[in-house]
Amino acid sequence: MSGGALPTQVGQLARRSVLRTLRQPAQIVPALIFPLFLLAVNSGGLKDATNLPGFPTDSYLTFALAVPFMQGALFSVMNAGTDLARDIETGFLNRLALTPLRGAALLSGLLAGAVVLGLVQAATYLTVGLIAGAELVTGVPGALTIVALAVSITVAFGSIGLFAALRTGSGEAVQSLFPVFFVFLFISSMALPLDLLQTDWFHAVASANPVSYLLGAFRSLLIEGWDLGALALGFGIAATILVIGMTAASAALKTRLVRT
Amino acid sequence: MSDDRERAGIEVEGLVREFKNGPRAVDGIDLRVAPGEIYGFLGPNGAGKSTTVLMLTTLLPPTAGTARVAGFDIVREGPSVRGAIGAALQEAALDPLLSGAEHMRLQTALHGVPKAERGERSAELLSRVGLSEAADRRVAGYSGGMKRRLDLALALVHRPRILFLDEPTTGLDIQSRTALWDEVARLASEDGVTVFLTTQYLEEADALAGRVGIIDHGRIVAEGTPAELKAEIGRPTVEAVPRDPADQERVARALQPFGERCGATHRGGASVLLAGGESQLADVVRALDAEGIAIETLQLHAPSLDDVFLAKTGRSLEGAGEAEAEADSEEMEVVGA
Amino acid sequence: MTRNVALAVAWRSIHNFLSNPAFLVPAIVFPLFFFVAFAGGLSAIAGTPGFDFPSGYTAFQFVFVLLQSAAFGGVFTGFAIARDFEIGFANRYLLAARSRGGIVVGYTLAALTRAFVTWTVLTVVALVAGMEVGGAGVELFGLYGLAVLVNVAATLWAAGVAMRVRSIQGGPLMQFPTFLILFLAPVYVPLSLLSGWIHAVASVNPVTALLEAGRGFISGEPTQVALAFAVAALLPILFALWARGGLKRAEASG
Numbered sequence: 132m133s134g135g136a137l138p139t140q141v142g143q144l145a146r147r148s149v150l151r152t153l154r155q156p157a158q159i160v161p162a163l164i165f166p167l168f169l170l171a172v173n174s175g176g177l178k179d180a181t182n183l184p185g186f187p188t189d190s191y192l193t194f195a196l197a198v199p200f201m202q203g204a205l206f207s208v209m210n211a212g213t214d215l216a217r218d219i220e221t222g223f224l225n226r227l228a229l230t231p232l233r234g235a236a237l238l239s240g241l242l243a244g245a246v247v248l249g250l251v252q253a254a255t256y257l258t259v260g261l262i263a264g265a266e267l268v269t270g271v272p273g274a275l276t277i278v279a280l281a282v283s284i285t286v287a288f289g290s291i292g293l294f295a296a297l298r299t300g301s302g303e304a305v306q307s308l309f310p311v312f313f314v315f316l317f318i319s320s321m322a323l324p325l326d327l328l329q330t331d332w333f334h335a336v337a338s339a340n341p342v343s344y345l346l347g348a349f350r351s352l353l354i355e356g357w358d359l360g361a362l363a364l365g366f367g368i369a370a371t372i373l374v375i376g377m378t379a380a381s382a383a384l385k386t387r388l389v390r391t
Numbered sequence: 392m393s394d395d396r397e398r399a400g401i402e403v404e405g406l407v408r409e410f411k412n413g414p415r416a417v418d419g420i421d422l423r424v425a426p427g428e429i430y431g432f433l434g435p436n437g438a439g440k441s442t443t444v445l446m447l448t449t450l451l452p453p454t455a456g457t458a459r460v461a462g463f464d465i466v467r468e469g470p471s472v473r474g475a476i477g478a479a480l481q482e483a484a485l486d487p488l489l490s491g492a493e494h495m496r497l498q499t500a501l502h503g504v505p506k507a508e509r510g511e512r513s514a515e516l517l518s519r520v521g522l523s524e525a526a527d528r529r530v531a532g533y534s535g536g537m538k539r540r541l542d543l544a545l546a547l548v549h550r551p552r553i554l555f556l557d558e559p560t561t562g563l564d565i566q567s568r569t570a571l572w573d574e575v576a577r578l579a580s581e582d583g584v585t586v587f588l589t590t591q592y593l594e595e596a597d598a599l600a601g602r603v604g605i606i607d608h609g610r611i612v613a614e615g616t617p618a619e620l621k622a623e624i625g626r627p628t629v630e631a632v633p634r635d636p637a638d639q640e641r642v643a644r645a646l647q648p649f650g651e652r653c654g655a656t657h658r659g660g661a662s663v664l665l666a667g668g669e670s671q672l673a674d675v676v677r678a679l680d681a682e683g684i685a686i687e688t689l690q691l692h693a694p695s696l697d698d699v700f701l702a703k704t705g706r707s708l709e710g711a712g713e714a715e716a717e718a719d720s721e722e723m724e725v726v727g728a
Numbered sequence: 729m730t731r732n733v734a735l736a737v738a739w740r741s742i743h744n745f746l747s748n749p750a751f752l753v754p755a756i757v758f759p760l761f762f763f764v765a766f767a768g769g770l771s772a773i774a775g776t777p778g779f780d781f782p783s784g785y786t787a788f789q790f791v792f793v794l795l796q797s798a799a800f801g802g803v804f805t806g807f808a809i810a811r812d813f814e815i816g817f818a819n820r821y822l823l824a825a826r827s828r829g830g831i832v833v834g835y836t837l838a839a840l841t842r843a844f845v846t847w848t849v850l851t852v853v854a855l856v857a858g859m860e861v862g863g864a865g866v867e868l869f870g871l872y873g874l875a876v877l878v879n880v881a882a883t884l885w886a887a888g889v890a891m892r893v894r895s896i897q898g899g900p901l902m903q904f905p906t907f908l909i910l911f912l913a914p915v916y917v918p919l920s921l922l923s924g925w926i927h928a929v930a931s932v933n934p935v936t937a938l939l940e941a942g943r944g945f946i947s948g949e950p951t952q953v954a955l956a957f958a959v960a961a962l963l964p965i966l967f968a969l970w971a972r973g974g975l976k977r978a979e980a981s982g
Contacts, residue, residue, distance in 0.1 A: 135503045143500040147489065154488045154529075161900070168908070175926025176916045179776040222484035225450055226545070229473055230501035310754065310761075317765040323772055333768040391449045391469035 140232055144240025151214060152244035162206035162248065163255050166199035170260070173198070173322070183327055188266070188354045196260040197349035198321055200281045201342060203252040204288040205312050207245045212292030212305035215241055219300045219387065234384045238377060242289050249285030253278040266353060273352040276362070280348055283369040288312075290376025297383035319343040341368045399462035400424040400585050401447065401553065406456035408442050408609075416442040418609035419456065424587060424602075426552070429579045431600025432589040433696065435708050439609040440589040441481050444557045447587065448478045461553050477546030478555040483538040487531035491522050491541050494530065495548065502549040516544040520574065536567030543574065553585045554578065560595060572599055591708060593696045605700055612703040621694040624702050626668060628653055628692045629675055632660030634685040645682045649675055653698075657707050660688070664702075730830040737821060737834025741808060742841050755804065755842055756849050759797035763789065763850060767857070770916060778921050783860040783947040790854045791871065791942040792915055795935070797846050798879040799906050805839035806886020806902045813894035813978065822979065832887055832971050839883040840876065847875065862948030870953065871945040874938055877960035882906060884967035891974030894981070909935055918943075934959045 135143070152158060174192040181191050188194050218224045227237065257267075257274060267273055295305045318333065319342040328334040337343050348365020351358035401424035408417040417439045424430040434440050445451035447460055449469040458465045461475035485494060495513035504512055517526050520540035530538065539559060546554060556575065560568040576599060578584040590596055596603050597617050605613040605620075613620055629649070631642050636659045643652060643661035650666040665671045672691060679686055692698060700708050745751045767789040774785040781788045812818040821831045855861075863871070886902040893901065913935040914922060922930055930936050941956030 135500050139500055139503075143497050147486070147493075147497055150493070151486070151488045169911075172911045172915070172926065175924060176914070176922060177770075177773070178923060178926075179778070179917060179921050180773060182776050183772055218486075221486075222480060222482035223486055225480055226484045226498075227501070228450060229448060229476075229478055230498070231470065231473065231503065232501055307750075310758065314761060317761070318769065322770055327772045328769060329771045330768040333764075337769070389450070389452060390473070391452050391466045 135231070137233060137236055140236035141239050144232075144236060145243030148214070148241050148244035149247050152210070152247055155210075158206075158210045159248065159251065162203060162210070162252060166202040166252075166256065167259055169202070170195055170199050170256075171263075174263075177322065180323060183323075185324070185327060187324060187350070190264070190266055192260065192263060193265040193353050194324075194350065195322075196256070196265045196353055197346045198316075199256040199260075200253065200277075200284065200349055201316055201321075201345060203249065203256070203281065204284045205309070205316065206252075207248060207285040207289040208292035208295070208312060209306065209309060210248065210292070211241060211245050211289035212296040212308070213302045214244065215293055215296035216300060216302040216305050219296065220302065224388065228388050228390050234381060234388065238290075238293060238380055238384065241293060242286050245286050245289030246282055249282040250278065252285065253281035256281075268354065268356050269352045273357075277349060277352050280352075280362075280365055280369070283366060283373070284345060287369045287372035287376060290373055290380055294376055294380040294383055297380055297387045300387065315340060315342050320346050341372070344368055399459065400426045400428065401430070401458070401460050401587060403447070403458040404456055406443070406446060406458055407454045408439075408446055408451065409454040415454075415609050417446070417453075420606070420609070420611050422604055422611060422614065424585060426585050427579060427583045428601050429575065429586040429588060429599050431596035431603040432587065432606060433591070433593070433596045433603055433700075433708070434589075434606035435591060435706075438606045440591075440606060441557055442609075443606070444478070444480070444555050444587070444589055448476060448480075448555050449473055474549070475551060476553045476555060477549070477551035479539070479542040479546045479557065479559055480555075481557045481561075483542045485530045485533075485538055485541060488529060490527050490529050491517060491533070491544075492526040494541060494545060495526075498545045498548045504548060512548060516547055517541075520544045521570070534567075536563050536570070539563060539567065539571060540574075543571065547578075551584070553587065556586065556588045558589055558591065560590070560592065568595075575599060593708065596696060603696065605696070605703065607700070607704045613699055617696060620696065620699045624664070624694040624698050626650065626664045626666065627694065628662045628664050628698060629672065630656050630658075630660050630662040630688075630690045630692065631675070631679060631686055632656070632658045632688040632690075634687045638684050641682060641684055642679070642686075645678050645684065646675065648678070653701055658688070662692075730827040730833060733821075733825040733827050733830025734833035734837055737825075737831050738837035738841070741805070741835060741838030744808075745838070745842050746845075751804075752845075755801065755846055758800075759793055759846055759850050760853055762796065763793040763854065766793065766916075767854075773916055776917065776921065779917060781918065781943065781947060782949065783862045786854065786857060786859045787861065787946050788943060790850075790859055791946055792939060794847060794850065794871070794875050795878050795938060795942060796910055797850065798843055798875040799882040799910055800903075801843040801846060802839050802879050802882025802884075803886045803902045803906050805835055805842070805883050806890045807896065807899055809835055809887050809890035810893060810896045810898050810902075813890065814896055818894075818978070828975060828979065829972070832884070832975060835887055836880055836883045840879055843875070843879045847872065861946060863945045863950075864948065867945040867948060867950060870950070871942050874942055874945075874956060874960050877957075877964060878938065881960070881963035881967050884964060884971040888967060888970035888974035891971070891978040894978060909933060913939055934963070 174195045178191050180186060181189050257277060261267060292305060295308055299305065319337050319340045325334065325338055325343055328337055344364045345368055348361050351361035403420060403422045406417055406420050407415060409415045420443065432440050432443065442451065446453045447458055447465060449465050449472050452466060460472045463471040463475065465472055492513060495517060496509060499509040499512055517523050520543055522537060522540055522544065525533065525537060530541065533541065560571055575586055579586050588599060600617065602614065602616050603620060604611050629646070631646060633639060633642050639655065639659060639661060646661055646663045649671055650663040653662040653664060656662050669691060676689070697708050767786045771785045773779065822828060825831055889898050889902045912929045913933050914930055919927070919930055919936055919940065937952050937956045937959050941952045944951035
């Protein structure tokens with residue numbers, strides 16, 4: 132028996148990844164509720180920020196709606212990473228290694244769960260945000276683009292979670308990355324636009340932080356209209372993170388899966 | 392595939408595995424397992440059993456030496472080896488979120504079982520291991536025995552010629568253990584599967600294995616059929632445990648004239664191989680009495696695999712055999728001098 | 729007897745905290761990070777019409793971060809208690825301690841010690857960053873006094889949860905309500921600048937009184953002092969009863 136074809140392998144592992152994601156409400160529920168809670172609190176507490184000269188919109192809710200998509204990506208890092216780390220710790224990866232499974236199939240399949248989570252998250256955040264009164268100047272095509280961007284970012288960050296799991300083999304180590312990504316999220320244009328960040332060093336770091344431009348891509352669709360430059364930057368950064376993450380994960384997989 | 396490879400078992404020469412800054416976990420082992428044989432690999436924790444299995448199943452490259460499994464070189468022909476073997480490793484390695492049936496579906500697909508045959512093959516194997524009714528339940532709800540049986544079924548999906556079982560019954564109750572033994576024996580006798588079984592349970596090796604290799608500190612210290620190995624020891628041993636632990640040496644000196652010393656026992660006594668057989672027992676009692684040594688326990692052992700291990704290494708297998716010793720020996724309490 | 733037990737339990741927790749970077753570093757770094765992110769990243773908020781806090785936005789956020797670190801310090805002590813139960817170490821305490829209430833007192837003392845370490849670093853960093861302090865000694869004593877009471881209340885809350893659940897799975901149960909109550913308060917702007925549902929919720933949130941009083945202390949313009957201390961004194965009493973109930977549950981479960 133020569134083993135399944137690559138599409139079969141990817142399909143089977145994708146199926147497993149999706150099933151596992153859907154069967155772990157403890158992974159899905161916080162990923163939905165926590166960002167929405169923060170959205171509610173921040174849009175209520177920082178409403179008056181729209182009075183600052185140069186603030187791009189009258190609706191802080193619309194401005195803040197970009198943030199849950201990035202927070203969702205954080206959960207993707209954790210979920211994808213801890214799932215794979217658990218497979219390593221329990222020996223399930225050894226079981227897969229004894230089959231004709233190709234490494235590329237393993238990584239691609241594992242990200243299928245991240246795709247599903249990304250879709251559910253994006254649809255939820257957007258729906259709740261619009262019901263709460265957020266604006267979406269680009270209409271239905273813009274909504275679809277937002278979902279596509281959110282899924283791209285979720286998958287990209289998921290690949291970093293896979294790398295962390297393969298490198299460390301430990302769920303705890305993956306969890307300890309949470310604060311690192313949290314910092315990336317906070318020191319960005321998360322709460323205020325880049326040009327309204329007054330503290331010099333904060334402005335400098337936020338300007339160099341790719342998260343600021345990912346947020347900018349979402350905001351361009353919500354607030355400004357079709358800005359191809361902002362969208363290209365957003366999708367481009369997501370693609371770059373994905374390439375880096377998958378490359379690193381593939382290298383780590385070769386070490387982890389030392390089969391001859 | 393050539394006929395030679397169809398018939399090939401396992402051939403190992405000088406296999407070594409060294410870890411960075413650590414001891415040699417496997418220190419140059421040679422062994423041969425004939426096709427269709429059940430080979431028991433027996434040794435205490437940390438002896439090198441699992442490391443050997445990981446190398447033979449291509450999950451760990453050896454540091455030195457060679458091995459051919461099913462006719463394929465484990466280093467140069469890894470994928471071919473994996474195609475010919477099944478393995479149930481030390482951890483059951485199951486996904487608690489998937490059901491038994493979903494595990495089978497995944498495994499059959501990954502091994503390239505044609506789609507039309509996957510359902511039937513899965514159902515057949517689940518039935519064989521007694522998991523048909525539990526097939527749609529998530530593994531998180533399975534007992535330890537059920538997990539081990541599912542593990543075995545998964546190892547068989549692609550009809551491997553050689554099956555590696557790494558401590559398959561550790562932690563199982565007697566019933567589950569016996570059921571697993573029956574299935575392994577059937578696989579070998581009816582399906583002609585070659586089985587490489589590692590265990591730290593003497594009775595498992597005794598019951599299942601046609602031949603046994605005993606490993607300690609990474610080296611094979613004895614090899615043969617259980618009967619041959621026991622016959623090598625041949626004579627019964629007598630073990631005397633003094634009431635006062637400080638008398639151990641005195642006991643050893645008193646027993647010295649009766650045969651080859653076997654070293655201190657794990658109960659703080661001394662034992663010797665009785666050169667003259669069981670008939671010397673009365674003389675042993677008189678000798679101990681003459682020395683005025685108060686004896687807590689005096690036991691006569693028929694040779695067991697633990698005795699083989701003891702003779703070869705000077706130690707008992709861990710947890711080896713309070714039970715086995717009680718089954719095989721006559722126990723006498725000798726009180727006072 | 730209670731004192732001996734409390735000191736023994738506190739010693740172990742403090743020793744583990746100080747000798748384990750995995751515990752010590754986040755306890756210091758996270759509050760610093762929040763301080764930097766809020767005070768640094770949101771400083772422009774001070775320019776919104778109606779925002780006229782005398783000591784500046786840095787001091788405004790310092791008070792929130794101080795109380796937040798006090799609350800989460802208590803929660804993380806709750807994690808440690810849950811872990812002790814999970815690994816069976818808590819049984820050692822229950823078996824050995826003649827006064828079992830001393831066990832909870834000990835954990836509370838340890839939480840306070842951890843908090844003092846964090847607050848020391850946080851205060852030094854804030855002062856080096858140029859934070860203006862309008863309050864005098866008594867007022868600052870009042871500010872840190874509020875923080876102490878918040879820390880004690882949070883520890884007792886988390887201890888009650890930990891002793892009921894007796895597993896680290898109870899972590900979210902400790903964390904989420906604490907997070908909720910902290911953030912449904914005037915975090916970014918004073919209560920007077922909030923509107924809508926958040927204003928309504930924050931108006932009845934006890935943390936609001938603590939924040940407003942704390943900010944009054946640091947700016948030298950005390951406000952709502954009596955209400956704040958009444959709340960701050962009541963919370964530990966309520967949660968002490970909660971923790972006592974948790975201890976009884978833990979004892980009964982064996």
